[in-house]
Amino acid sequence: MTSAQHPPSPNDRIVRARRDLDKFLRDPDPNPERAEDVAGQLATLPLSEVIDILERSTPVRAALVLRMLPRARAILAFDALDAAHQSDLVGALSDDAVSDYFGAMEPDDRVSLLDELPAEIAQRLLHSLDERDKDTTSLVLGYEKNSIGRHMSPDVPMIRAGQTVGEALASLRAQNDHVETIYTVPVVTSDHRLVGVTSLRTLFTADEDVPVVDLMSEPISATTSAEDEETARRFLALDLLALPVVDDSGRLVGILSNDDAFDIVEDADDEDTARSGAAEPLRQPYLTTPVWRLVRSRVVWLAVLALSGLLTVTVLDTFEDALASAVVLSLFIPLLTGTGGNTGNQAATTITRALALGDVRRRDVFAVMWREARAGLLLGLLLGGTFSLLLGFFYGPQIGLILGLTLLIVCTLAATVGGAMPILAKAIGADPAVFSNPFITTFVDAAGLIIYFLIAKAVLGI
Incomplete structure (x- = not known):
């Protein structure tokens, strides 16, 4: 053939x-x-x-x-x-x-x-x-939009604590057409209070006359009002198939499946990625997103960042005389603002992720600031020392000293502020990804330039 x-x-x-x-x-x-x-x-x-x-x-x-x-x-x-x-x-x-x-x-x-x-x-x-x-x-x-109740399925399988395995299996067969998942089986009392959880596999492999209470384990659950992203990440870390959801009285009202938890985390990560790049998430494939929606996702952030740039202009205007006396100083402004902003955003991204995973809580703010201050200091020593020697060779030792000292202080300050901002945002109920990066960019640019010109005036005597 x-x-x-x-x-x-x-x-x-x-x-x-x-x-x-x-x-x-x-x-x-x-x-x-x-x-x-x-x-x-x-x-x-x-x-x-x-x-x-x-x-x-x-x-x-x-x-x-x-x-x-x-x-x-x-x-x-x-x-x-x-x-x-x-x-x-x-x-x-x-x-x-x-x-x-x-x-x-x-x-x-x-x-x-x-x-x-x-x-x-x-x-x-x-x-x-x-x-x-x-x-x-x-x-x-x-339920509230950002609560786990908004993502649960109310079509949840359940069996009674007083049933035998045979009775429980018969009950699950009767419920099969109306539930989203049947592999994780919550055990409830007569008034629907969650008292345990078992699995379909456990029930299938047990004798029919065994009481369900002998096969159930202590339940891991979430309340309907719990924050969705934090709960979803905790759930996925436990490697469970489904998570029972209860109301404030402990009554079973729904179940969160593994795929729904993945969707919550994926949406949250997409949102954080978009906002760290100064845009809103599209929430649909790029090629099917209307152009007006692309514009809407970016224009507000561009306006906010443009307005924050006015603060930098104000600082430059304040030190206009110093800049005129040593024009060479203007060459390094992009280097300083870029390095400071990147240092702060690196710290903010790390802490935002740690907050989402539960590795850091609000009470850890001073421990985080102390760690980031030390990390920023070491980064400043490395970068400041390198640029001090390099620029000192081409532009003279005074310029090298100015840049070295500025980078040392700016990196330390930016890392400290960047580490604290996501925790502060969480404390006031704001999205850390939304609140942190624009604030850090604005603050570090302005503060960095003030530090730069103050050091330059002291070293050059202008």
Whole structure:
């Protein structure tokens, strides 16, 4: 058999299907017969490929792709998209399709989508649910946005502490169609208070007449009001499959699955990464993000940083005479502000991460400042000493001394302030990533220039 006679490989079929689909979507007047052929190819693609296509398509094209998919695959593909992307698709899909996809989602995923939609559309979708789904979705919707209750599933399996293994398994079989996960099984009292937890595997391998209380372990749980990111990170560190969620009275109201915890942490990391770069997170794939949303994610930060730059201008204006007396000093201003800002942001990023992991708490602020002060001092000695020798060789010993001393003080100050800022932000209820970096940049730039010119005036006698 020649190579031309070999059947196409799965990868070849994927490439051809994507090429044909892209050509069909770009056709301003697509042939209905061609649509049937493309839909057949689309149905053979792995679901991951379909999701990738949706994430790279405009809302109108993505809606067309969803309509060409079998219902079950369309529901799975829609559910896998980010909430902001789903929101954009809602306007391009028919009301029936949106209601269909919305009804098939988990309660916490529905709430994420509702948060992205205009109020009138959100209300219409909520009213399209049957009574049971409406009740569970409304329950999750009632919790604060940054609480773990907002991410839990109220469809939680549970067994009674007074049951035997046989009775518990029968109860779980009856609940199976209405729960998100069944592998972690909370044990409750008659009034739904959480008293223990066991696993489906433990129950399956035990004799049917063994009391459930003999098989349960002490429960690790979270309250509905607990902060979502901190709880999710703690949960993932414990390597559990699911985490029971209780109300303030200890009654079981939901469960947090492992994948939902991963989503919380991923969103938080995306947010921190974006804000450390002076932008807001997009919350959807880049290629499907409207240009106006890209602008909106950046413009506020640019305005804040531009206004903070006025403080630097004020400092330069104050020391205008000193700068005029030794113009060479102006050459090193970018070096000082850049080094100071980077030192402070390094410290802030490290402490923000430590706060998220629970390695550092608010009461540790002085210990953190002391450690960062020492780290900044050593960094200042290394950088200051190196630049003092290097610049002293080219510009004279006085300039080298000025730069060396300034870097020593600025690095120490920047690291100390950078370490303290995330903890201060946490204490006042602000996002450490939002509060820390702009403040550090503004403070270190201004303070660094003041230190620089004061040292220069003392050394040069100007």
